[in-house]
Amino acid sequence: MEFDFDIPVQREGSHSVKFDGRQQYFGTTDVAPMWVADMDFAVPPCVTRALLARAAHPVFGYTLYPESVYQSLIGWFQRRHHWHIERDWIVMAPGVVPSLHACCLAFAEAGEGVIVQPPVYFPFFSAVTNTQRQLVLNPLQCVDGRYEINFAQLEAQAKHARLLMLCTPHNPVGRVWSKAELLGVLRIAKEHNLIVLSDDIHADLVYPGVTHTMIGTLEAEFGEFIRTNVITAVAPSKTFNIPGLGLSSLIVPNPDHRKALHKVFELLHVSNNNPFSITTFEAAYSEGDQWLDSLMIYLEQNKTMTREFIAEHVPQIRCADIEGTYLLWLDCSALQLSDAALRDFFIRECKVGMNPGIVFGEEGRGFMRMNIGTTRANLLAAWQSISQAVSSRSRR
Ligand SMILES: Cc1ncc(COP(=O)(O)O)c(C=O)c1O
Incomplete structure (x- = not known):
């Protein structure tokens, strides 16, 4: 087509x-x-069709996440990223920016360090400062126009921080962190018991010839650590041009982390979403x-x-x-x-x-x-x- x-x-x-x-x-x-x-x-067109079909039903009441929504996400990441996501790991979230905030609240105490890698999408800063956590800046290094992670500085900072907020593909510099770079990050995070939140909202928008590695696929090297300490934020919003509909997911293998995140979302009363977001999420991931x-x-x-x-x-x-x-x-x-x-x-x-x-x-x-x-x-x-x-x- x-x-x-x-x-x-x-x-x-x-x-x-x-x-x-x-x-x-x-x-x-x-x-x-x-x-x-x-x-x-x-x-x-699959998104428009699904929306019109849902709109034809005349009641827009409080809506559950049907099992088919979870399966559409699992199917997409299996098909497109060769990543097997367990059903239990999925936490539905309103948007990725709310999730940046929720992770700061759930995983770091007030005053504890959260590492971000500027230049970076500005809510990474405000999520930390709005929640009174301490912003720890690990600027990317620009080498001949190509940005790289400053691993030596990250290693030093990791000793005094609780959470690392990674962005891949990275907004605004457009890097897709390679497997080797992600392994470097995981090695440091494991050594210093950091929790890693990887914002992969742009994961599907990767150019031919480039491979995007979902951090959760690095099972062979860091399987156990990933299951305890890594959270990944994903969404169909950038991929399918539906960010105004405001629905995303966190992939959270650690059950204690899921509990902590649910607590934050429930406290703010944002655990539910609307019928249009849910419908488009499923249609896009199933047929897009x-x-x-x-x-x-x-x-x-x-x-x-x-x-x-x-x-x-x-x-x-x-x-x-x-x-x-x-x-x-x-x-x-x-x-x-x-x-x-x-x-x-x-x-x-x-x-x-x-x-x-x-x-x-x-x-x-x-x-x-x-x-x-x-x-x-x-x-x-x-x-x-x-x-x-x-x-x-x-x-x-
Ligand atoms: C890296 C990154 N994270 C999150 C968002 C926004 O996410 P949401 O609209 O789901 O809050 C954007 C939007 O530009 C982004 O670039």
Whole structure:
């Protein structure tokens, strides 16, 4: 079956954060929205069909998670990631960001250290600080444009921390941690009895030629430790463009950890979810394979086109290759602008709305994050506009 990702979808007026939140975030609506991490593509037809069928039932009462929802998740991860998830390990959660918070509350005491690896998706910071845990920063190291984990520092920090929040594929730098890197993390975590929360929300958005390793598959090397100390957050939300529906899962092999997480979710009264989220979760994980395969071909072409365009027309901006996600991490430091001026330049002169790198931590100074989950025509128009603005700036 063919899916046409070139078809534009009118998102303005749908109360979309990405489109209708522009005035609030950028101070103008006159920017191409390439920020918030959702895509401009229509969801898989299987999702729409399932939603319409559910909507045809006229009552939207409190809803259980049917067994088929759990089985759809198990089937997906077995099929796509060769990971066998036991039914009992699954804890349904509203979103992954709530789960970052829940893990801080459940697994670290107030004041205890939680390690995060900036530049990183900003709720990793706020989950720790909002819960009065201590933020321990283990910045990634950029080696020739490729980001790596600073294992020596991680080892030193692990002695005084309780929880490590990993992100793979990593938002915003686009790395997919290799098996060797994950084994390195597990070795340190085991030695210092850290709990590891791996946020794998982008796990399905990995480019051809790259293998994403679910940490839970490293059974042969760290099976026992994974069953006691590792939690993985997964969701169909990024994969199938349904993040507004707000349903995810935590994979938690340790029964004591499950109990602790249930306690947090019950305390906040967020253990249930709504019938539409549950319906789409199951439909996407059961029938979304072909759509995702086509999407990744389209995104790969978007990525390649962008990198080629930059190399040819905007060499002042550097864009390292990404292994996963639809988020490009643009090194704009050669433009020699302060972060406020850089943001302003992209809004006012390029008319493209992106996330300033600085919001992902100090390491993001001079960077911008661009969402390429849009039609190729939109993407090209944005880059033509950036190219013109950069050229006229350098002529000034
Ligand atoms: C790494 C990562 N985790 C979590 C989220 C958001 O998760 P949710 O919408 O389920 O809270 C995002 C969204 O961009 C993300 O990039």
